[in-house]
């Protein structure tokens with residue numbers, strides 16, 4: 001099982017100087033964040049946050065899915081989330097191809113029919129973001145005191161642009 005040796009070695013080095021034990025796991029800075037899985041996004045650093053500050057939910061496209069809502073309901077009632085940011089980003093793969101194009105690519109890579117696997121593409125990012133922010137804002141179990149906003153993160157400048 002050498003496949004993960006490099007990571008386990010890095011983990012041992014991490015644990016050697018680990019001083020974050022005993023923390024209760026609430027969002028210390030009161031932040032909940034829904035964003036894309038894209039590797040160009042460094043969620044804590046882009047907001048000036050650090051370890052323990054935020055509850056972060058990521059998926060392809062940074063969409064407010066049922067699972068994201070579950071996270072935000074738990075976060076806002078049990079984990080100190082007081083401000084929620086929904087943050088898709090520029091040059092997102094999920095907004096650059098149709099579902100048919102994704103399936104054609106995956107069919108080619110896998111040599112099989114992949115159409116049974118849903119791929120949730122985004123045709124209009126700003127419209128999708130506004131819709132997602134509304135979904136959070138209108139959720140009956142998200143307290144009205146929680147602040148909610150939507151931003152597009154520019155992966156080339158590092159800036160957030162508010163859109164909702």
Ligand SMILES: [Zn+2]
Nearest residue numbers: 036038061092
């Ligand atoms: Zn993305």
